[in-house]
Amino acid sequence: MENLPQYRKLYEVLRKRILTGVYQEGDLLPSENELSAVYEMTRPTVRHALETLVKDGLIFKKQGKGSIVRKPPQNIGILSIAGTASAVGVRYLKTDILQKPAVQAWPEDFPFELSELEQESGCIYMERLRYVEEEPVFYDINHLPNIYLPRIAQRSFENKSLFEILRQNYQIEIIGGEQKLKAVKPTVKIGQLLHLKPGQPVLYMERKLTTNKENFHIYSTIYFNSEKHAIFGTF
Incomplete structure (x- = not known):
């Protein structure tokens, strides 16, 4: 610091x-x-x-x-640039790592435009299932450019904030971003992960977060079970 x-x-x-x-x-x-x-x-x-x-x-x-x-609100500020842990509060949040950070090529059908350096560097891919008060609420898929992050695959992300790790260990700060969201029909896998009822839709979000590092964006795909939690944003 x-x-x-x-x-x-x-x-x-x-x-x-x-x-x-x-x-x-x-x-x-x-x-x-x-x-x-x-x-x-x-x-x-x-x-x-x-x-x-x-x-x-x-x-x-x-x-x-x-x-x-104050206690973090029941509504979840995922529409802000704050991370999920900040929006919910670590006392109420638990994280399971479904896929540990792994270096791979970017998906061919990636929804966001990449910089040339990001494209050339490949990505670090990880999947997390996040619980709020013991119930699965977020299925979170992250793609990070494979730059500025030495030995990140060796770090533990269990019950830890990705943003905190980036901030404290790599001096990477979130400064803005863009996102899209819509309700979609979940796949069988997502329905099982989030304990969705038959026919229950899921909120689907795509996020591209800008950081203080040139050519380094954080890309997230989030499936959110909104049955018991609302989301909000401050503008």
Whole structure:
């Protein structure tokens, strides 16, 4: 985290403590003065970190009290550029790795346009099944360009956030993206993975996320069981 802005360093510390349960729902965070003293940061820097946590839906401000930890909402912010773990909260999310990261050629019918460097480099392919409160909700297929990611196939992704691994180990940050979504009839495989009822449709999403690295995009195909969860986005 050496190269991160000061506010971002504090944000990362507080965010991790909230998502790992060090700070529980309803807990009061240390005051701006206390955080400023402990982390030797100015109050505007501390305030910037707290405002970012508010935007992520991890805390809310209450007049006369301060910053209070909130439970991630039942609605899931998958329409934002935040990752699933950030949108749901790691305390409520479990991940099974169906296909460990493996280097391969890009699919011929890939739905997004690739840069020349991405095309030449091949991709890192992985599949994950993600549970919210013990129920399968996301079947997540990822394609990453095989650049900037030394030894990523050797890392464990079990119950871990892909975005966190990219951010902490490879300094790759999400800065924007595009996506398409529609309701589709699931295949037998997807119906079984997501425990869908006969005839129940599934929400299908294609996402291309832009990062701070040139010629490096994150490509995701997501099947989402929306029976008990809505999705939302902030614009």
